[in-house]
Amino acid sequence: xxxxxxxxxxxxxxxxxxxxxxxxxxxxxxxxxxxxxxxxxxxxxxxxxxxxxxxxxxxxxxxxxxxxxxxxxxxxxxxxxxxxxxxxxxxxxxxxxxxxxxxxxxxxxxxxxxxxxxxxxxxxxxxxxxxxxxxxxxxxxxxxxxxxxxxxxxxxxxxxxxxxxxxxxxxxxxxxxxxxxxxxxxxxxxxxxxxxxxxxxxxxxxxxxxxxxxxxxxxxxxxxxxxxxxxxxxxxxxxxxxxxxxxxxxxxxxxxxxxxxxxxxxxxxxxxxxxxxxxxxxxxxxxxxxxxxxxxxxxxxxxxxxxxxxxxxxxxxxxxxxxxxxxxxxxxxxxxxxxxxxxxxxxxxxxxxxxxxxxxxxxxxxxxxxxxxxxxxxxxxxxxxxxxxxxxxxxxxxxxxxxxxxxxxxxxxxxxxxxxxxxxxxxxxxxxxxxxxxxxxxxxxxxxxxxxxxxxxxxxxxxxxxxxxxxxxxxxxxxxxx
Numbered sequence: 001x002x003x004x005x006x007x008x009x010x011x012x013x014x015x016x017x018x019x020x021x022x023x024x025x026x027x028x029x030x031x032x033x034x035x036x037x038x039x040x041x042x043x044x045x046x047x048x049x050x051x052x053x054x055x056x057x058x059x060x061x062x063x064x065x066x067x068x069x070x071x072x073x074x075x076x077x078x079x080x081x082x083x084x085x086x087x088x089x090x091x092x093x094x095x096x097x098x099x100x101x102x103x104x105x106x107x108x109x110x111x112x113x114x115x116x117x118x119x120x121x122x123x124x125x126x127x128x129x130x131x132x133x134x135x136x137x138x139x140x141x142x143x144x145x146x147x148x149x150x151x152x153x154x155x156x157x158x159x160x161x162x163x164x165x166x167x168x169x170x171x172x173x174x175x176x177x178x179x180x181x182x183x184x185x186x187x188x189x190x191x192x193x194x195x196x197x198x199x200x201x202x203x204x205x206x207x208x209x210x211x212x213x214x215x216x217x218x219x220x221x222x223x224x225x226x227x228x229x230x231x232x233x234x235x236x237x238x239x240x241x242x243x244x245x246x247x248x249x250x251x252x253x254x255x256x257x258x259x260x261x262x263x264x265x266x267x268x269x270x271x272x273x274x275x276x277x278x279x280x281x282x283x284x285x286x287x288x289x290x291x292x293x294x295x296x297x298x299x300x301x302x303x304x305x306x307x308x309x310x311x312x313x314x315x316x317x318x319x320x321x322x323x324x325x326x327x328x329x330x331x332x333x334x335x336x337x338x339x340x341x342x343x344x345x346x347x348x349x350x351x352x353x354x355x356x357x358x359x360x361x362x363x364x365x366x367x368x369x370x371x372x373x374x375x376x377x378x379x380x381x382x383x384x385x386x387x388x389x390x391x392x393x394x395x396x397x398x399x400x401x402x403x404x405x406x407x408x409x410x411x412x413x414x415x416x417x418x419x420x421x422x423x424x425x426x427x428x429x430x431x432x433x434x435x436x437x438x439x440x441x442x443x444x445x446x447x448x449x450x451x452x453x454x455x456x457x458x459x460x461x462x463x464x465x466x467x468x469x470x471x472x473x474x475x476x477x478x479x480x481x482x
Contacts, residue, residue, distance in 0.1 A: 028094040030075060035086055038234065038278045040065060040077040045094040047075055050134060052099055055079065056091040064115065065092075066099065066235055069279040078235045078275055080115060098134060101243050102127030103250035108194070111211065111225040114236035116243055119227065131246040133239055137301035144305040148453050149368040150257070150312050153189020154182065155429045156355050156421045159438050160377055161340060161362040162369050165192075165257050166305035168313040169362065170265070170332050173342030173354075174322040180206065181425060182342070182353050183261045184214030186314060187223065189428055192259035194251045195223035198244035201230045201237045201267030230267075237271035245302050252309035260303055264316035269296060269328045285327050293331055300335045314340075338362040351422060358384055370450030373435065376442040380417060386410040416441055 030044025032055065040055065047053060047067045055063040055077070063086070069076030077092070101116040104127045111120040116133075118125055146164040163169060173179050187195050197215075199207055207227050215223055224247050228240035241262060248260040262268075269292050276289040284290050303313040315336065319329050322344060333339050338361050346354035358381065366374060387410040393399045394411060401408055420441050423429060432451055439446045449455060 028096070030092040030094075032086060032088055032090040032092060033074070034088070035083055036278070038078055038083075038274065039068075040079060040083065040086060042075045042077060042092040043073055044075065045092055047094040050098040052095045052097065053077060054093045054095065055086060056093065057085045058087065058090065059085065061085065066239075068235075068275055076279055078278070079233060080236055080239075081233065098132055099239060099243075100130040101133050101246040101250075102129075103131050103247055104128030107224045107247060109221050109223070111227055112243070112247075114226070114228045114232070114240040114243055129250070131250050133242040133246050135246070135249075135302070137298070138304070138306040142307045144307060144310070146305060146310075146364055146367060149431070149455065150259075151189070151191040151431045152186045153191075153429055154185050154353060155423050155434045155437070156353060156357065157186075157340065158429070158431055158434045160357050160380065160421075161338065161355075161360055162365040162373075162377075163312060163338075163362055164364045164368040165312055166310035167337045167362070167364050168300060168303050168315070168335075169338040169340055170329075170336045171314055171316045171340045171342065172319050172324060172329055172333070173317075174319050174344055177342040177344050177347045178352060178354050179316040179318070179342065180210070180263055181214075182340075182355075183263055183314060183316060184210060185353070185423075185425060186259065187215055187261060188219050190259045192312060193222070193256040194258050195219070196226070196244050196248040196251070196258060196260045197223060198226045198241055198260070198262040200228055200241050200262060200264060201232075201271070202227070202263065204229050204231070234271040234274035237267055238275065241265070241268040241299060245299060248311045248313075249302065252306060252311050255309045257309060258311045260311050260313040262313070262315045264318050265296070265299075265332055266318040266320075266328050268299065288327055293327075296328070296331050297335045300332070337364055351418070352425070353423060355421070357381065357421065358388065368455065370447065370455035372444055372446045373438070373450050373455065376438050376444040376446060379442045379444065380420075380438070382406075383410045383413050384417060387414050413441070 028045035028047065030042040032040060032042045034041040045053070049067055049070065051067045053065045053067060055065050057063065064080040065077040066080070067075055068078045099115065102125055106125055110118055110122060110125065113119045144166070146166045148165045150163050150165045152158055152163060157163065171179050171182060187197060199210065207229065211220060211225060226240050226244035226247065228236040244260065244262065248258045251258045269288065272292045272295050273288050276291045277283065281289040281291060300315065303311040315332065317329050317332050320326050324341065341356045341359040342354045343356040346356065386406050387394070390399065390407055399407060420437055435446050435451055
């Protein structure tokens with residue numbers, strides 16, 4: 001008897017089924033009529049802004065492109081690659097849909113490019129769904145309250161700038177001050193379920209350095225890395241930021257606490273500027289076009305909480321000339337829930353992380369910390385401010401000990417505070433250790449309840465009980481009126 005063999009056993013047809021389901025037998029076609037720098041112009045096809053098109057070259061190769069402008073019957077395209085090989089008459093085929101990101105649990109441990117395709121040589125991805133790269137932020141009325149603390153593993157952040165799950169912060173600094181190193185410390189040590197890391201416009205060397213040296217095998221297992229190198233076209237750098245946001249949104253929709261780290265928003269803004277200038281948009285402020293300032297809040301507002309999970313986001317911002325009030329830094333700071341300022345002066349003094357605590361703020365820290373923790377943090381900040389305001393007098397030897405109790409205490413505690421704020425790149429610091437050291441530094445007793453993920457929950461519950469009791473008293477004291 002001849003044994004019948006089945007070729008369907010242990011074979012995954014899902015990716016082929018999804019391709020057949022998405023296939024559109026009707027194609028809209030146009031033809032290239034001009035190439036102007038970064039922009040490709042074509043007569044047709046019938047397409048919408050943001051739609052993905054394919055340009056067919058005469059040598060049989062194809063180029064992915066995106067519609068960025070429309071004028072009469074002319075379609076303005078920007079290409080996900082070099083324009084080499086494009087000539088007048090090349091066929092342009094519309095896909096009928098915008099950029100879609102393949103998402104699923106198979107993304108964990110993988111590195112993908114600006115179109116969502118794997119670029120790590122580990123084989124194809126089998127997506128569980130597709131998310132649009134560009135979409136609206138969650139409805140503000142459905143967002144969950146931020147009442148849980150997240151651990152970053154960076155002592156100065158977890159103590160002085162405590163972050164809630166679903167909070168969004170910017171890391172502002174000039175070049176070479178330690179933004180990428182700080183992000184890598186957070187990626188390794190955070191207690192978030194999943195990391196999504198966007199390397200936007202990075203040097204090619206730093207990509208593998210970040211994956212192999214900073215993340216390591218253990219960190220990579222729960223991470224997804226999205227890469228667009230600095231030599232890639234502007235559309236790749238722009239879309240990579242939106243693709244990594246879409247990946248984070250998928251895991252948030254699965255009920256997870258996601259840590260999104262983007263390095264950096266400035267290169268995203270510059271990519272948007274390049275595309276809009278090539279499309280004829282007029283610059284408005286320091287060479288940036290209006291669409292740049294429109295695109296930044298649309299990107300940043302997509303993170304945070306929704307009705308299922310959270311995305312805690314750290315956005316690195318490369319500040320031109322160390323000017324913290326330049327247009328991109330000013331716009332980002334106005335959108336986010338806090339800012340971490342890195343100081344070149346501290347970096348020059350070999351003080352790492354080079355976080356200027358007095359210039360930094362976490363707007364939601366009091367929601368996720370207890371009363372005694374807040375008191376301890378306040379004391380440290382007061383001592384730092386007193387020392388900084390009198391540093392010139394102290395360092396010059398003009399100050400006489402005993403003239404001021406506050407200044408005396410600031411001088412006595414200065415070295416301890418500096419040691420507390422410093423941390424080696426590979427040093428792990430759990431939240432319990434951070435609070436223990438803060439307690440020892442200030443002499444303020446921090447109760448065990450404040451070591452929990454929701455240290456402020458009992459305080460909020462007490463306030464709610466009082467409010468409910470007050471509301472009941474008011475209701476019963478008002479007579480019924482017919």
